[in-house]
Amino acid sequence: MADTLTPADIDLSLYPEGTELDSDHRLMIGGCPVAQLADEYGTPAYLIDEGALRRTARDYIRAFTSRHPRSLVLFASKSFPSASVIGVLAQEGCGTDVASAGELGLALAGGADAGRAVFHGNAKTDEDISAAVQARVRYIVIDNLDDMERIARLAESPVPVLLRVSPSLDAKTHTAMMTGHDSSKFGIPADQVEDVIAQIRRQPMVDLRGLHAHVGSQLLDLSQFEAAVTALAEFERFGVYDFGGGLGVRYVSADEAPSVEDYAGALVAAVHRKLGTDVELLVEPGRSMVARNGITAYRVVTVKRGVRSHAAVDGGMGDNLEVSLYGQPFQPSVIDRSGPAETVDIVGRHCESGDRIAEQVQVVAPAVGDLVTVPVTGAYCYTMSNNYNTALRPPVVFCDQGSARLAVRRETFGDLLRREQLIDATVQAGG
Numbered sequence: 001m002a003d004t005l006t007p008a009d010i011d012l013s014l015y016p017e018g019t020e021l022d023s024d025h026r027l028m029i030g031g032c033p034v035a036q037l038a039d040e041y042g043t044p045a046y047l048i049d050e051g052a053l054r055r056t057a058r059d060y061i062r063a064f065t066s067r068h069p070r071s072l073v074l075f076a077s078k079s080f081p082s083a084s085v086i087g088v089l090a091q092e093g094c095g096t097d098v099a100s101a102g103e104l105g106l107a108l109a110g111g112a113d114a115g116r117a118v119f120h121g122n123a124k125t126d127e128d129i130s131a132a133v134q135a136r137v138r139y140i141v142i143d144n145l146d147d148m149e150r151i152a153r154l155a156e157s158p159v160p161v162l163l164r165v166s167p168s169l170d171a172k173t174h175t176a177m178m179t180g181h182d183s184s185k186f187g188i189p190a191d192q193v194e195d196v197i198a199q200i201r202r203q204p205m206v207d208l209r210g211l212h213a214h215v216g217s218q219l220l221d222l223s224q225f226e227a228a229v230t231a232l233a234e235f236e237r238f239g240v241y242d243f244g245g246g247l248g249v250r251y252v253s254a255d256e257a258p259s260v261e262d263y264a265g266a267l268v269a270a271v272h273r274k275l276g277t278d279v280e281l282l283v284e285p286g287r288s289m290v291a292r293n294g295i296t297a298y299r300v301v302t303v304k305r306g307v308r309s310h311a312a313v314d315g316g317m318g319d320n321l322e323v324s325l326y327g328q329p330f331q332p333s334v335i336d337r338s339g340p341a342e343t344v345d346i347v348g349r350h351c352e353s354g355d356r357i358a359e360q361v362q363v364v365a366p367a368v369g370d371l372v373t374v375p376v377t378g379a380y381c382y383t384m385s386n387n388y389n390t391a392l393r394p395p396v397v398f399c400d401q402g403s404a405r406l407a408v409r410r411e412t413f414g415d416l417l418r419r420e421q422l423i424d425a426t427v428q429a430g431g
């Protein structure tokens with residue numbers, strides 16, 4: 001273990017591609033010093049390297065279309081449901097995967113094209129189906145027979161659909177991230193698929209074009225994607241196949257994850273082998289599109305030294321639920337200065353013992369006011385940000401080539417109070 005840590009010890013390979021230190025050894029995101037961003041926008045804040053995000057999208061699209069021209073890469077918007085993020089990815093050529101009327105509305109507001117959007121959900125309401133039909137999304141993905149009945153009732157012309165199959169695979173990931181196993185709430189169990197296909201074909205307003213499978217998230221073993229292809233090849237041939245998202249990413253230095261190139265190579269090869277070379281191939285990456293392109297910046301509020309040392313920051317499970325939901329390890333750093341190394345728990349400010357960002361990590365011995373960055377928070381952190389302890393949800397700042405712009409402003413107390421009807425406020429006021 002190192003005695004002293006310097007800014008050069010920070011593992012920049014976890015940060016957006018191209019992240020550097022400036023001549024004063026300060027950490028920069030998209031060419032902007034984090035310290036400057038923290039002063040200007042406050043903490044906690046989600047910082048996105050816009051250039052790196054755009055490059056990831058272009059690389060993703062090229063990885064698929066170079067191997068299979070009839071590919072469409074759809075950004076799974078739930079992994080970063082901001083109109084600006086969805087819009088930037090749409091500008092680079094991504095379609096969008098949405099799973100509610102709300103996500104569809106956000107995508108359209110961001111400039112996404114409904115003709116390149118796929119509509120998911122395991123409990124779509126009439127409102128969801130109507131919104132999808134009206135917007136003319138590319139496909140609605142039927143998850144259950146009630147979806148089929150709703151489309152039949154609400155549509156006035158045939159609606160292109162895919163059928164989501166639960167391919168009976170136990171994906172190797174956290175159980176909360178498995179979605180394609182026998183007891184999954186998502187999709188039609190493999191043994192019922194043929195019967196459901198027959199029922200769909202009796203509905204003139206439902207135009208079945210293909211099959212969908214999404215087996216889980218944070219998958220690090222490419223053979224699981226090949227197994228999904230094999231599972232769908234068990235059924236009759238269709239013109240469209242959608243293999244969902246799920247590619248895993250590195251969260252800490254010790255992690256290894258397949259590259260997008262390796263993933264595209266393995267998936268396309270399996271599709272060509274089992275399903276043919278002329279199908280329309282869809283993928284729906286979420287985590288692997290955005291995770292590494294975003295970081296969170298915090299400030300240390302207090303440090304407590306004892307049996308264990310705790311550095312508490314000004315955020316926590318209000319802006320990052322990945323730790324308490326999945327036990328996801330993160331690798332925070334105290335940035336922009338050198339100092340003696342100390343092993344600490346970085347914890348949040350919420351009233352839960354489980355409100356931790358990382359346990360027993362080696363950082364520069366923290367002091368009040370220090371800046372702490374947590375890399376790889378670009379996926380699912382903004383998504384699940386919440387108001388526990390009346391926390392105000394953090395802003396999203398886009399950084400690119402040394403300039404920053406606000407994509408989502410910080411929530412205000414007024415935003416929260418606006419929903420309150422204050423029904424007994426008159427009593428308190430003496431009225």
Ligand SMILES: *Cc1c(COP(=O)(O)O)cnc(C)c1O
Pocket residue numbers: 076078079097120214216217218244245246247284285286287288
């Ligand atoms: C969540 C989800 C995705 C994205 O998954 P990642 O693991 O973030 O890539 C794609 N498709 C569907 C249907 C999903 O539910």
